[in-house]
Amino acid sequence: MNEFQRRKAKNRVIVVVLLVILVVYFFPIYWMFSTATKSKAEAFSFPPKWIWKPQFNNFRDIFFTGTGGALGRVRGIEVESKPSAFARQFTNSIIVSFISTILATFLGALSGYVFSRMTVRGKDDLLFVILSSRMLPPVVVAIPLVIMCRALGLFDTRGGLIIMYTAFNLAFSVWMMISFIDDIPKEYEEVALVDGYSRFQAFFKFVFPEMRVGMAATAIFNLVMTWNEFTFALLLTGENARTAIPGIAQSLGTAGVNWGQIAAGSFLMVIPVVIFTFLLGDNLVRGFTFGAIKE
Amino acid sequence: MSNLSITNLTKKFGRTMAISKLSLEVKSGKITVLLGPTGAGKTTTLRCVAGLEKPNEGEIKIDGILINDLPPKERDVAFVFQNFSLYPRYTVFENITSPLRIRGFSREEIDKKVKETARLLHIEQLLDRKPIFISGGEMQRVAIARSLVRDSRIFLLDEPLTNLDAKIREEMRTELKRLQTESGATFFYATPDQAEALSMADWVAVIKNGHLMQEGTPAEIYHQPRNLFVADLVGSPSMNFIPAILEGTNLNVGPGCFVLPLTKEIAQTALGKLSSAQIYLGVRPEDILISREQKEGFYPGEVEIIEPLGLLQIVRLRLDGYFLRVRSEEKARFTVGEQIFFNFKENKLHIFDRQTEERIW
Numbered sequence: 001m002n003e004f005q006r007r008k009a010k011n012r013v014i015v016v017v018l019l020v021i022l023v024v025y026f027f028p029i030y031w032m033f034s035t036a037t038k039s040k041a042e043a044f045s046f047p048p049k050w051i052w053k054p055q056f057n058n059f060r061d062i063f064f065t066g067t068g069g070a071l072g073r074v075r076g077i078e079v080e081s082k083p084s085a086f087a088r089q090f091t092n093s094i095i096v097s098f099i100s101t102i103l104a105t106f107l108g109a110l111s112g113y114v115f116s117r118m119t120v121r122g123k124d125d126l127l128f129v130i131l132s133s134r135m136l137p138p139v140v141v142a143i144p145l146v147i148m149c150r151a152l153g154l155f156d157t158r159g160g161l162i163i164m165y166t167a168f169n170l171a172f173s174v175w176m177m178i179s180f181i182d183d184i185p186k187e188y189e190e191v192a193l194v195d196g197y198s199r200f201q202a203f204f205k206f207v208f209p210e211m212r213v214g215m216a217a218t219a220i221f222n223l224v225m226t227w228n229e230f231t232f233a234l235l236l237t238g239e240n241a242r243t244a245i246p247g248i249a250q251s252l253g254t255a256g257v258n259w260g261q262i263a264a265g266s267f268l269m270v271i272p273v274v275i276f277t278f279l280l281g282d283n284l285v286r287g288f289t290f291g292a293i294k295e
Numbered sequence: 296m297s298n299l300s301i302t303n304l305t306k307k308f309g310r311t312m313a314i315s316k317l318s319l320e321v322k323s324g325k326i327t328v329l330l331g332p333t334g335a336g337k338t339t340t341l342r343c344v345a346g347l348e349k350p351n352e353g354e355i356k357i358d359g360i361l362i363n364d365l366p367p368k369e370r371d372v373a374f375v376f377q378n379f380s381l382y383p384r385y386t387v388f389e390n391i392t393s394p395l396r397i398r399g400f401s402r403e404e405i406d407k408k409v410k411e412t413a414r415l416l417h418i419e420q421l422l423d424r425k426p427i428f429i430s431g432g433e434m435q436r437v438a439i440a441r442s443l444v445r446d447s448r449i450f451l452l453d454e455p456l457t458n459l460d461a462k463i464r465e466e467m468r469t470e471l472k473r474l475q476t477e478s479g480a481t482f483f484y485a486t487p488d489q490a491e492a493l494s495m496a497d498w499v500a501v502i503k504n505g506h507l508m509q510e511g512t513p514a515e516i517y518h519q520p521r522n523l524f525v526a527d528l529v530g531s532p533s534m535n536f537i538p539a540i541l542e543g544t545n546l547n548v549g550p551g552c553f554v555l556p557l558t559k560e561i562a563q564t565a566l567g568k569l570s571s572a573q574i575y576l577g578v579r580p581e582d583i584l585i586s587r588e589q590k591e592g593f594y595p596g597e598v599e600i601i602e603p604l605g606l607l608q609i610v611r612l613r614l615d616g617y618f619l620r621v622r623s624e625e626k627a628r629f630t631v632g633e634q635i636f637f638n639f640k641e642n643k644l645h646i647f648d649r650q651t652e653e654r655i656w
């Protein structure tokens with residue numbers, strides 16, 4: 001074999017390995033989607049059916065009660081169609097995750113800038129304190145947090161969850177943004193300052209654009225963490241502000257298990273994160289290789 | 296066109312003393328060069344003046360008005376950074392016009408000024424490009440253009456020519472100097488390059504480890520260096536130093552290489568100022584005479600290396616354990632290993648106290 005053939009063979013092996021990995025990773029998603037679009041009998045047939053006629057009533061049923069939805073807890077007898085509990089939970093998830101992600105990322109970027117650029121008294125201690133908020137396992141802080149939320153009237157409100165998640169993700173965001181901002185030469189702002197810009201103008205005009213890469217990466221991490229968060233979402237909410245992750249889990253216990261609807265709900269839960277990641281994806285990849293590109 | 300006065304400026308970074316008690320006048324309409332080796336505190340000084348660094352002590356005044364507490368944008372100074380930072384997302388044109396746009400200049404004024412400045416610095420063809428698509432030397436010229444495009448009270452230039460190749464560097468030296476003379480601007484210019492300092496400066500301030508070593512006109516710095524450091528830093532090739540001992544009115548050079556009689560005046564001054572008889576004899580390469588023939592008062596030495604420099608050549612003479620670099624004309628032909636004779640030009644000797652390193656003659 002000459003060098004060229006060897007390389008070609010090597011490439012083929014790599015492609016095969018990647019394909020296998022891809023199949024393994026996407027199989028759960030495929031399974032969710034197929035279960036959600038199969039009829040009950042098809043979903044449970046063994047060996048599994050690879051070809052079926054997709055139906056989408058599971059997707060409809062998880063959002064509306066009165067059409068036989070089990071995920072939306074049906075109380076009493078058939079009623080006219082109205083949004084289910086899952087619909088509310090899904091909306092909650094979207095509102096809470098996106099708002100807290102934006103807040104945490106933005107605040108993290110601003111504080112990261114300050115920590116990176118200015119002399120902050122007791123900087124190292126402060127950074128440690130910020131990080132230490134992530135060191136305790138959630139269960140340990142859960143009870144005090146529940147009590148605090150109740151006292152402040154934030155229990156079972158979206159606002160309460162948003163504040164919680166923002167505070168929680170802020171630690172991560174600050175640390176992540178500091179390292180991104182440290183990589184941006186501080187001369188950019190200094191040049192601007194001497195040119196006649198104020199600190200604020202210099203920041204927004206010249207540093208902020210450079211930070212977008214880091215912010216995209218941070219935002220995706222924040223969103224994934226918030227979107228999939230279970231413990232606090234369960235403990236800090238009741239009927240009203242519950243998000244979809246504990247919501248789906250909860251529906252497992254009640255009124256039998258409708259696997260078709262659970263699969264539909266789970267599948268829907270994957271979508272927003274995927275869309276968000278794709279939208280920011282370009283930046284994300286560049287974000288991870290940021291250190292490598294710079295000289 | 297303003298003058299800048301720095302008094303007792305002190306700047307510490309943690310335990311590092313970057314500048315200590317530096318006092319300096321930067322005169323209006325002149326080029327004042329801050330000369331010092333790397334780490335001397337040049338950049339730090341300029342940054343304090345620009346307001347990018349807060350001094351621990353001292354006063355900085357422009358036209359007699361204290362500016363210590365003013366933010367950079369209110370100081371009205373221009374700064375060419377050592378690493379010529381340009382905004383990567385903006386074109387060369389946008390980079391240059393940034394100081395004008397924030398000051399609300401009109402479209403026509405901006406266009407006119409950019410054209411002028413770009414022509415001056417030969418970067419007209421680069422205006423539409425982004426900084427990553429131009430060379431280091433071009434970036435440096437763009438950075439200079441950005442600072443020159445508006446009339447600042449003081450122009451701070453931090454090693455603006457270091458990244459250029461030798462030929463362009465010399466061209467730019469002359470260009471900058473001409474520009475400054477024509478506009479009457481005030482330049483505060485930092486460089487580690489003594490030739491650049493001597494050729495451009497109206498006034499030179501030599502600093503080392505944050506301390507002012509000497510200030511004066513280029514000629515003063517060159518001919519009357521205050522101490523060993525300045526004498527060694529300025530001049531290329533640099534001054535020869537040989538340890539010697541003062542014995543009455545003679546210098547025992549080496550000791551043991553040769554004995555050099557001093558004039559009564561020198562001997563007396565030296566005796567009066569010296570703390571001990573230990574000195575360094577300093578003499579510049581151009582102040583040594585050499586010849587093939589043994590002449591009255593000449594000392595022998597062996598030719599070790601010859602470095603041709605075009606019109607001139609540097610002949611390195613070996614003495615017992617020391618050497619002397621001598622500047623001679625190319626016409627004079629010597630061969631390596633040959634024994635020749637040398638003497639010093641009258642009144643061109645320097646004597647340094649070995650302990651204090653101060654020049655006493």
Ligand SMILES: Nc1ncnc2c1ncn2[C@@H]1O[C@H](COP(=O)(O)OP(=O)(O)OP(=O)(O)O)[C@@H](O)[C@H]1O
Pocket residue numbers: 308311312313331332333334335336337338339340377487
């Ligand atoms: N931000 C900083 N933090 C800590 N020490 C610093 C900082 N900036 C400068 N120093 C120190 O202060 C001293 C003076 O540095 P400065 O950059 O002013 O030197 P310089 O004369 O400009 O040198 P060069 O010719 O290499 O640019 C150096 O010892 C340097 O290590």
Ligand SMILES: [Mg+2]
Pocket residue numbers: 337338339377453
């Ligand atoms: Mg410097």
